[in-house]
Amino acid sequence: MRFQLSEDQQALQAGVRRLLDRRFDREALRAAVGAPGRLDRALWRSLGEAGFFALRLPEPDGGVGLGLPEAALLFEEAGRALLPGPLVATHLAAGRVPGAATGETVVTAVDGQLVEWLEAADVVLGETVGAVAMRSVDPLTPLHRVPGTTPADPLAVLLTAAEQLGTAARVCELAVQHARTREQFGRPIGTFQAVQHLCADLLVRTEIARTAVYAAAVTADGADIAAARLLADEAAVRGARDCLQVHGGMGFTWEADVHLHLKRAWLRAARGGGGTQSEELLAARLAA
């Protein structure tokens, strides 16, 4: 047992982080917030070129030939960067929908009673008759509501959990950075125990979510995936909230990025049937 990132996995993680830093920096993020509903096709294609969608396709089929653990690392980075778009649906459609693997075709899918990016996508998987547009709480994710309900795809749940993990890690960093530099009462607020303890809890939730997500990516077991989603939702949602608290009044502004992380975390927490479905799945496993 070597439950650690291999050197290749570390290199992959660092490479994706660099790519996203370059292709989707804070300026790009803010530009996207200013142009709601518009999907950046050039960005999508460069993700395709980098192998984001074809990662798990076998090499003979033009894929990268890697597995679920590597996909989890990729989606963690996407979560960190707050990358917009139906990333999970397109990734899962690679090899099944022509053009998805290369990023030429943007694919979205009905998930429960919701569809993200319905109008911007080229291909929509699932029944969308009667779809009604919502005024999405996340300025970076357009949403429609559909009448029926589609059961959750465990792989989509896992990749979403990986995105939540990325958010959790990012908001922990943001909180710690702010606590180190912001001064009140003549010293950094990070010297105050009340602030220190908020930050410590941010880290603890992130680290337990990390091991749950990585383990689920290794085993691909349904109960492990359900556990990963519960821990990752908690780490992202509560983490973003605590990060906002550490930022004080500034945290409540549109200018600070904290609210974007929180809103995306809320949205992801609603995917795949929500936490209730995962709790019931784990309960059923317990009683089996």
Add this chain to the structure above:
Amino acid sequence: MDLSYTAAEEDFRARLREWLAKVLPTLPDRPSPDDWPGRRAYDLGWQRMLHDAGYADVHWDASPTTRLIFLEETERAGAPYVGANFVGLLHAGPTIAAEGTAEQRARWLPPVLRGEEVWCQGFSEPDAGSDLAALRTRARRDGDDYVVSGSKIWTSHAEVADWCELLVRTDPDAPRHRGITWLAMPMDAPGITVRPLRTLAGSAEFAEVFLDEVRVPVANRVGAENDGWRVTMVTLSFERGTAFVGEVVACRRVLRELARAARENGRWDDPVLRRRLGRLEGEFRALWRLTQWNVSVAEAGGGVPGTGASVFKLRYSHARQELYDAAADVLGPDCLDLDRPWVLDRLSSLSYTIAAGTSQIQRTIVAERVLGLPRGR
């Protein structure tokens, strides 16, 4: 990322499983949680069986992964837990192995492994708990002895212990952390009085220890004089890092028992309770993964557990309390009956966020040492 075991590890698991299936049915019944002399004998007997079968050193010499397999298999089979051997096997022993001289290792380690001697931990004092460096128990040098006076508190299993890992102040004028020394004190030395304290669970598992001019040979000092704080940090990293690992497996077994009990008494139909148990199953699965992660880190990094220990301790101690609160919900009114299963466990779970460093202290450690936030005052 790899969660599979090597052929040699799987082989170890299979042999252990076979051995456990053979010997466990021959064990006598466990003495009551109140009867510490009885438990001492029982726990030492179990340790001796492990020793004779070649499993005694699994806590120290084996690889962290092998230790994990040992804990998993013994718990799964319902084998006795370390009990009275807790301090000797899980932190005093490892500290002596890491910091002691060759003679000290030869004197103290084999009897722990053979199940002959029990250790206790004399760190806390009435005015030095979280602020351990405030300890005042004095030791003055007299020839080849230290002469020790003062008092210790919350000393688990003191009544049945042969040895005590004792922190004393050897230089009252030095800065707080600099004047401390780590000693091995024989519990039968003249001048030691042990007064049992009753816990909220009704049992007498810890005690106050009064020390009146107790002579401890200088040869019993582990590490240099006045270097005891550093040695203490080694002890604490073992205490927080490895000591609770096996209990996660136990909690997962309890959860399955709770699900069974709830289905038998109809509580399972309550979706709120069912979902709560489901969430706890997710929590303990994740704690097990965190354990495997920390073990892999330790294996890569050479033995002494790292800062992952505080992260684990914080999360686990609260999860354990939530588990037994859920148990109370499964039991209904029976949760008020001390004769029912889980009720005593619920009471004892209350100590987990206090013993081995409170949650508040762990959070400060995570903030300052792991996240690097500036030190508070």
